[in-house]
Amino acid sequence: MAKLELVFDPAENSPSAERVKNGVIFHNFAATGVSAYYPTNYFLKSERGELMGGLIGMIWGGCLHISILWVDEVARGQGNATRMMDAAEAYAREHHCHMATLDTHSFQARPFYEKRGYEVFGTLDDYPKGHKKFFLRKTL
DSSP states (O other): OOOOOOOOOOOTTOHHHHHHHHHHHHHHHHHHSOOOEEEEEEEEEOTTOOEEEEEEEEEETTEEEEEEEEEOGGGTTSSHHHHHHHHHHHHHHHTTOOEEEEEEETTTTHHHHHHTTOEEEEEEESSSTTOEEEEEEEEO
């Protein structure tokens, strides 16, 4: 094989990034025989169509993984994060998931997730320096 060029591309959803993600997904399918994959994305929109929050996740292998949960500051404290989490977990149960996973930092929403039944199963210290990253799971 000819020498390959290393190219930096910071675009998160570039065609190259999508091809790499799909390469891993197809490898996982081939290695496990589990091909059912469901993007699990919910968004909060105002009456004017403004994006006020969202949950980005995926279902694969009997597990819901939540990558991102965010609510705009003006929409916090009104149950919106709970609504999105409830919807994602219900969707996961409909797809016969037995577990949900996510991660959060010490300056984010660990108590919120723990109130929802998530438990810490791993901690990464100094990410970023002086803070911790927590890995959580919940049986569905």
